[in-house]
Amino acid sequence: MSDPCSAAAGELVRLIAGREVSAVEVMRAHLARIEAANPRLNAIVTLLPEATLLGEAEKADAAVAAGDPLGPLHGLPVAHKDLTLTRGIRTTFGSPIFADFVPEEDALIVERLRAAGAITIGKTNTPEFGAGSQTFNAVFGPTRNPWDATKTCGGSSGGAAVALATGMVPIADGSDYGGSLRNPASFCGVVGFRPSPGRVPVWPDETPWFPVPVQGPMARSAADAALMLSAIAGPDPRAPLSLAEPGEVFRKPLDRDFRGVRVAWSTGFGDVPFDPRVPAALAPARGALERLGCEVEDADPDMDGADVAFDRWRAWYFELNWGPLLDRHRESMKDTVIWNIEQGRALGAPDLAEASRRWTALLRRARAFFERYEFLALPVSQVPPFDIGVEYPAEIAGVPMRTYTDWMASCAWVSLLGCPAVSVPAGKTPEGLPVGLQIVGRPRDDFGVLQLAHALEQELPGSGKMA
Numbered sequence: 001m002s003d004p005c006s007a008a009a010g011e012l013v014r015l016i017a018g019r020e021v022s023a024v025e026v027m028r029a030h031l032a033r034i035e036a037a038n039p040r041l042n043a044i045v046t047l048l049p050e051a052t053l054l055g056e057a058e059k060a061d062a063a064v065a066a067g068d069p070l071g072p073l074h075g076l077p078v079a080h081k082d083l084t085l086t087r088g089i090r091t092t093f094g095s096p097i098f099a100d101f102v103p104e105e106d107a108l109i110v111e112r113l114r115a116a117g118a119i120t121i122g123k124t125n126t127p128e129f130g131a132g133s134q135t136f137n138a139v140f141g142p143t144r145n146p147w148d149a150t151k152t153c154g155g156s157s158g159g160a161a162v163a164l165a166t167g168m169v170p171i172a173d174g175s176d177y178g179g180s181l182r183n184p185a186s187f188c189g190v191v192g193f194r195p196s197p198g199r200v201p202v203w204p205d206e207t208p209w210f211p212v213p214v215q216g217p218m219a220r221s222a223a224d225a226a227l228m229l230s231a232i233a234g235p236d237p238r239a240p241l242s243l244a245e246p247g248e249v250f251r252k253p254l255d256r257d258f259r260g261v262r263v264a265w266s267t268g269f270g271d272v273p274f275d276p277r278v279p280a281a282l283a284p285a286r287g288a289l290e291r292l293g294c295e296v297e298d299a300d301p302d303m304d305g306a307d308v309a310f311d312r313w314r315a316w317y318f319e320l321n322w323g324p325l326l327d328r329h330r331e332s333m334k335d336t337v338i339w340n341i342e343q344g345r346a347l348g349a350p351d352l353a354e355a356s357r358r359w360t361a362l363l364r365r366a367r368a369f370f371e372r373y374e375f376l377a378l379p380v381s382q383v384p385p386f387d388i389g390v391e392y393p394a395e396i397a398g399v400p401m402r403t404y405t406d407w408m409a410s411c412a413w414v415s416l417l418g419c420p421a422v423s424v425p426a427g428k429t430p431e432g433l434p435v436g437l438q439i440v441g442r443p444r445d446d447f448g449v450l451q452l453a454h455a456l457e458q459e460l461p462g463s464g465k466m467a
Contacts, residue, residue, distance in 0.1 A: 004029040005167030006466060009076055009224040012170055016064065016075040023060035023075035027053055027119065030077045034121075034168045040149060043162035044079055045140040046090050047122040053077075056119045072231050072251065074117030079169050081157055082123040083130050084215075085204070086110055089120070094128040094137035096332045097325060108203040108239070109173055109215050109232050116231035124159030124172060129322055131337045133183045133381075133408050134391055135159060138334070142388055145187060146467035147433055151385035154184035160218050161188035165467045170219070171228045177213045178314065179380070179411025185218060185423035186380035186436025189467065191453065192218045192423045193225045194415070196444045200232050201239030206321050208240050212313065212415050221464050222422070222453035226250045229446070243444070250447060254454035259293030261452075264369070266378040270303045272409045273399040275383045281427030281435035282379055288426075288459035289377065301369045301376065305358030306413040312347060312355035314405070319344025336391070336404045359416060366417045370442045375452055380423045380436040382410050414438065420446040424453045425463045 004012060004026045015021040031050060038044050060075040080086055083093055085103040087110075092098045106114070114120065125135050125143040135158025136142035143158045145151040146165045153162045157174030161184035164172055174181045176194045185192025197211035207213070217228035233247035265286055267279040289296050318340040326333060326341050369376075382396050393407045394400065401407050414421050419440050426437035437456070441449035457463045 005033045007170070008221060009073070009170040009219060010227050012076060013072065013074055016060070017070055019064060023057040023119070024054060026075060027057040027077055030121070030168060033166065037166045037168060040144070041146055041162050041166065042141060042143045043124055043159040043166070043168060044122050045082060045125045045159065048089070048120070053119065053121055060117065060119065071115060071117030072227060073113065073171070076118045076171060077121045077169050078113055078118040079122055079124045079160065079163055079172050080110055080120060081160055081172075081174050082126045083156070083175060084110060084173065086120065086123065089123065091123065092139050094126045094130070094139060096138050097329045099139050108201055108236060112232045113173065118171070118231075121169065124157070124163055126156045126159060128334050129337055130156035130175065130177065130180060131334070131340065132156065132392060132404055133179060135184070144388060145385050145433070147189065148385065148431070150388055151433065152187065152388050152390070154187035154381070154385065156180040156184075157192065157218060158184045161185050161190050161192065164188070164190045164218055164220055167466055171224060172218045173215060173232070174218050175213065175215045176415065177317070178310070178405055178415055179408050181216050181218060182380050182411050182421060182423040182436070182438060183408060187385045187434060189425045189434035189465065190218060190220050191222055191225050191425070192216075193229065193450065194421045195229065195233070195446050196243065196420045197418055198239070198241035198243040199420070199446055200229070201236040201242035203236060203238040205239065207317065210317065211241060211418055213317070220466070222424070222450050222457060223254055225422070226254060226450045250450070254451045256451040256455065257293070258452065258455055261294050261375070262373045263289055263294045263296045263375045263377055264299035264301070264373040265296050266298070266300045266376060268300055269378050269410050269413070270300055272382060273396040274379060275396055277384055277429045278379045278382065278435055281429055282437050285377070285426040285437045285456065285460065288456055291459055292455050299373065302365045303362065303413050305362055306416055307409070309355045309359040309362065309416055310412050311403070312351055313359070315340055315343035315347060316352060317344070362416060363418065366419070370419070374442060374448070376440040378438050378440070379410055380438040382407055384429045384431070384433045384435060411438070414440055418443050420444070420449045422449050422453045424456055426456070426460055
């Protein structure tokens, strides 16, 4: 085939299985693309040796020739976020503290991707401990936006988004606490899917009962995200929140008739400020939903208390996970990580009790909202990609940001709802920078969210185009 790097993941799997293209050819093409694009963009920060990768591709081809059973991702190159444990492969968490750390075990998501036939090529860049939606760290430096290298790619799964947008890999994994699968997807023009809590079981995990942090797929289309999800979803006894439904359900066709489906259209999300270029870029997406037959109404869920709940539980999470490191390595940690840990240490039981009450009330109101609407559509990010030298926006539309996460509220507060959400490329700013539409579905309706994303892609010109 002329260019394996621009092919859909599902198409590559079909061609490899049918011996129309070899896994070796696919691997060589992607390694060439990495060599050409990565030095400028810094998406992949650890790359396995070429001989090793070609050897794995040869094994994949031998399995095809022998008629062995093949997994749903057979022969696909995949990169893992540098927060994710990979046995025998350096995993730095974007921190100088772990600059030379090599794990002795794989994370569960890596186990499942390898079992599905994907070939690990290396690791993608992330901010230190995934803190913030701007991908830079003291170990590897910044990752640049492929549409404009003077801009950020977002984060924290920023390296994954850039690698996808430029054809360095056909699929990649990521994680999402406050938007880390969705924000970089929006900034780079790819698909980032935040699954329902427990859909993709997480192990190892210091907070196995906490539903906000999740792991999930990134790809260049909803169909490829669903294919990858089919390999990483499904229960695991090590993850107590894991859902019983098997991953295979996501291999069904995504086609669906959306006539009469009620969609809430929000360009304000309560009182959240937006750069005016963002809602302007997404205006055509509303028309696309209407052409699909959706009944689209202006409506905002009541997000009162979301700021308090998110800020306090995030601070608690940071102290739990990285507080012990602060005591030993303060000089090696970035200011925002230190601040978030110290915010956690300042919390008392009444603070978390109040956060829990507000969170519970938010969930009750969200349940009522989704009884009326099947989907909520809103901007992924409150701003377009900003300058690579800016750590985070200090203000939006004249509204000052209190913390380094305030500018992510349109993503972060959705994380509290326990609902699946996806970022779909849906427009561009006048400067040509991608803007993603966020589709949020009812709890555990991951398949429905991917179906609407898939349908919307067919209606939006330029959706899924590579940088």
